[in-house]
Amino acid sequence: MFSSWILLAIILCYLLLLFSIAYLAERKELQGKSLVANPYVYSLSLAVYCTSWTFYGSVGSAATTGLSFLAVYIGPTLMAALFWVVLGKIVRISKENRITSISDFISSRYGKSLSLSILVTIVAIIGITPYIGLQLKAIMTTFSLLSGRPEGSHFAGWFIALVIGFFAVMFGARRLDALDRHGGLVLAVAFESAVKLIAFLCVGLFVTYGLFDGFGDIFGRIKAGSYASLMKLGTGSSGSFLEWSSITFLSMMAVLFLPRQFHLAVVENHSSDHIKKAMWLFPLYLLLINIFVLPIAFGGLLLGDSPSTADYFVLSIPMHYGHPLLTLFVFIGGFSAATAMIIVESVALSTMAMNSFVMPTFWNQKVFSNFSAVMLQFKRVVILGCVFLGYLFAVSIGEFYSLVDIGLKSFEAATIFAPALLLGLYWKGGNKKGAIAGILAGFGVWIYTLLMPALMRAGIIQNGGIMEAVFNSALLKPTALFGLEGIDHWSHSLFWGLLLNLLFYVGVSIFTRQSDAEARQAVIFVDSYSPFHFSLARRPADISEIEDILGQYLSPVEAREAVDVFLKKSGMNRDSMTSEELQKLQEQAERVLSGALGPSISTLVFQDRTALSPDDAKRVSKSIQHITRNLRLSRQELAEANRQLAMLKEFSENIIESLPLGVATLDELLCVTYWNSGMERITGVKQPEALNGLAERFLTCLEPRLFNPEVHEGELTCKRNFEPQIVLQGYLSKLAGAQKGYVLVLEDITERKKIEEELFRATKHASVGRLAAGVAHEINNPLASISSLVQELLTENVSSFEHDSLTTINQQVHRIARIVRNLGDFARLYPRQKAPTNIGDILENTLSLVRYDKNFKNIEILIDVRETPPLKIDPDQIQQVFLNLVLNARDAMPDGGELSVSIRQVNEHVEMRFADTGHGIDAEIRDKIFDPFFSTKGPTKGTGLGLSICYSIIRDHGGTIEIDTERDKGALFIIKMPTAA
Amino acid sequence: MRRDVWIFLFAVGVLLFTWPVLSIFNDNLAAYLFVVWFIFILLIFITSIFSEREDGDG
Secondary structure, three states, X not given: OOOHHHHHHHHHHHHHHHHHHHHHHHHHHHOOOOOOOOHHHXXXXXXXXXXXXXXXXXXXHHHHHHHHHHHHHHHHHHHHOOHHHHHHHHHXXXXXXXXXXXXXXXXXXXXXXXXXXXXXXXXXXXXXXHHHHHHHHHHHHHHHHHHOOHHHHHHHHHHHHHHHHHHHHHHHOOOOOOOOOOHHHHHHHHHHHHHHHHHHHHHHHHHHHHHOOOXXXXXXXXXXXXXXXXXXXXXXXOOOHHHHHHHHHHXXXXXXXXXXXHHHHHHOOOOHHHHXXXXXXXXXXXXXXXXXXXXXXHHHHHOOOOHHHHHHHHHHHHHHOOOHHHHHHHHHHHHHXXXXXXXXXXXXXXXXXXXXXXXXXXXXXXXXXOHHHHHHHHHHHHHHHHHHHHHHHHHHOHHHOOHHHHHHHHHHHHHOOHHHHHHHHHOOOOOHHHHHHHHHHHHHHHHHHHHHHHHHHOOOOOOOHHHHHHHOOOOOOOOOHHHOOOOOHHHHHHHHHHHHHHHHHHHHHHHXXXXXXXXXXXXXXXXXXXXXXXXXXXXXXXXXXHHHHHHHHOOHHHHHHHHHHHHHHHOOOOOOOOHHHHHHHHHHHHHHHHHHHOHHHHHHHHHHHOOOOHXXXXXXXXXXXXXXXXXXXXXXXXXXXXXXXXXXXXXXXXXXXXXXXXXXXXXXXXXXXXXXXXXXXXXXXXXXXXXXXEHHHHOOOEEOOOOOOOOOOEEEEEEOOOOOOOEEEEEEEEOOOOOOOEEEEXXXXXXXXXXXXXXXXXXXXXXXXXXXHHHHHHHXXXXXXXXXXXXXXXXXXXXXXXXXXXXXXXXXXXXXXXXXXXXXXXXXXXXXOOXXXXXXXXXXXXXXXXXXOHHHOOEEEEEEEOOOOOEEEOHHHHHHHHHHHHHHHHHHOOOOEEXXXXXXXXXXXXXXXXXXXXXXXXXXXXXXXOOOOOOOOOOOOOOOOHHHHHHHHHHHOOOEEEEEEOOOOOEEEEEEEEOOO | OOHXXXXXXXXXXXXXXXXXXXXXXXXXXXXXXXXXXXXXXXXXHHHHHHHHHHHHHO
């Protein structure tokens, strides 16, 4: 036990430390060196989410309902993944519009509606103030536990509430402009977050490793004992999956929409970049502070403590085991958790109350004398009022609630704002009436299903008479509305609240009209437009008038300063301002006042001072209606045109990309502006590389040169100077219409060229064949007569000279006959029968004919014959082809060499290769070697028909024969025969 | 970083932290929750690093 005075002294010392930290931060800020403008302080400040509910209540919850408590921290972790999308947008909009609270945000979204702002503030105060009370209750209870004097706790609570209120006033209401960030307050809150985390980790380590043998020991014993169900969810445990999901959802909403969270995450945000770090730092904090919750809760149960006292295991365990210093540190940790929440929440609620109630009241009463100072005093009173309202709750009815119970009720209250706020960010159709209806419906369900049963349980509402009849009826039972039974009360309230809230919000928005102001705000919020983009349809005040208005609410010096800063930032001249510039200045002044008075009142201030004459107002109103109508139409038309344009663009691009052509567009300077995939294929240059580059760099092969000395239009060809060689045909033309530049189209005509050559050769062969057939036929008959006569004469008794002459004649006649036969072969005068034959056998027969020929003595023949299917061929003709090729190879290697012959199947063809190491053929005559009567061996050695015959035979079999050769590099003949032939 | 990535990450998180996935791991639920929680934070961290780099490049 500790003496009450010692505890109070410790609390005072700690608060003094906080004062010092806050003061230091404020001083540094004045010197222009902010201690809080960094993501780490920002993330720690967000940990104000972890209140005494986390510090004490989580352990209590874990000891009674098991793992369900974790949903409260999993929810924010999930929401953190969306911080950049949702919170980032809220921060951007809030900064643009100088929004200072969640009520301002919602009211601004719906046309700066004061009624909506008031409604949100009422919901927040009723929903959240009990939560402040619970924090004070936690401080008072722990104070009693440590001092052992319950009777002194109320005095301690009163004293602590006063000091905390004073702190909140000092650092939360230093000046009227609520947008002036509270650096001192934020640093103090961040420091408290660090203290509570360290304190919790210390007690966690003490219980887990000081009293037990670690996690395994504690969890092992719990699983083996009567508390095993605490380790599970669903059937057989005290927490259902539905409850888990509901609490996860509630905490996801709470982490953004609780007033204190909104204040620290949005209003106190220095840079949107801090959000990205907070996205993982804040969840990490939540993970760390929860690591020891289960060990402490289970440890307390295993040590024999009752689950009913589990809320304070964190404090009672080290106290009972004689660790006063640790106990005191834990008390300070819990105190930090509670005070941080109280301070920030009271500042946030006071801002809402000021902007929604106090400012409008003063405005309506036209009280302008010393306005700034009066408002500041009021704000301070409101802050103290919030804290003491909480204190009253704590001492009067706080004992009827657990920490978790009130915490979750606040979460449910914050969730009431979710539809209006979240849908309002992404749906322009939501309007003020819908938002009010939705929030009222949600709030009604909250009161009926959560607050009323709690008040009845506390005895504040007496259960009897009509109330009893209503509450016990089958349809209107608060915990089973419309007969919905069998689910926990959080899920029950969330279901009905959210359902009605959404139905009313969306339904009323659809069936009622949005005002022009609402439509304007909807565009600003949904499209994140700067309000500067919208010119007011009001007569702008002149600059001195704007300064006067500002000076009335701030101070003349501050007003002048604010105007000067804006003029300097916008590059405007005070003495020569245009009407448009004055409007912008007026909007800026509205935003400055918005920070101090709230958006609704700041708008009213300027509307009143710059009111139009009735005629002007009518005219302007008509103009606005006309413009708005036109704008709506234009927007629709524009969207439709945009959509069609996008489709057309995609369609055109698809066509160009799927063309088997290379297409490029060039600007006037011949730089590439478009380069399709066909162009990539042809040139080997990728689009990113080509774009904006000079086209000439990528198309050096084109002839005639496209680009120098002037651009040519018309056909062009290109033999690419890298493998595989291709032949291109291109066309360059000037772009038509307003666009200047050129379009270049390239076509790969390599295949076409090949086919053309093939056709030409076939035609030539056909005509020569016809000629050869005629010649052979005409020569054959007289030749036969000559031959028989010569034979007959040789049998006669002739002189030796005559005999020799006749023999020579006979030999020449035989030669002519051979030539004629060859001609006949070439012309294929003699039809042959084709039969399935193994091509390898033909090759073997052919080689056996030449293998022992003395001319092949120095030639090494290498054979590589693979398994191939039989081909339907004329074996004699194919043998002739092989023989011709082999003999040609022999003639090409008079001094010996190597002849490689291979046969294999390649896809649907049988491929035969004859490669020699002979002298090869010049590239210039390569294309002529299959021509009839063309020979490189000289007139005495050959007829020039050998390869022509080969060509004719192979073509007759449906195959192809090609040659690849260069002078002194040998020759390679490739024959391809279809397997289906 | 496109917002789709964050929304995808959020959706994965929701999937991992709700029924029926939780019921699959009900026997060791505490361990599952803490491990997946940590991995999810790690994923946010990695994504935000990439996002910051992208912003830097952009």
